Amino acid sequence: MKCRFHPQREARVQCQKMEIWYCQECLDACRACTDPCLYCKYRQQCVIWELCRKEARKRCKELEKKKD
Numbered sequence: 001m002k003c004r005f006h007p008q009r010e011a012r013v014q015c016q017k018m019e020i021w022y023c024q025e026c027l028d029a030c031r032a033c034t035d036p037c038l039y040c041k042y043r044q045q046c047v048i049w050e051l052c053r054k055e056a057r058k059r060c061k062e063l064e065k066k067k068d
């Protein structure tokens with residue numbers, strides 16, 4: 001499988017919800033979650049979420065601010 005953002009690279013992790021693959025760099029940069037603000041039933045076992053939940057929550061708050 002290849003990374004969604006880097007089609008020339010081998011992917012390391014998969015978003016089980018969207019069935020999309022991402023490379024290590026995307027995982028490190030927390031670009032590997034499509035909808036961190038939405039409910040996801042895979043989250044409890046998600047490697048991406050495990051590493052990125054803080055960043056994801058921050059981004060969700062910023063998105064909510066922009067709506068006001």
Ligand SMILES: [Zn+2]
Nearest residue numbers: 003006023026
């Ligand atoms: Zn990538």
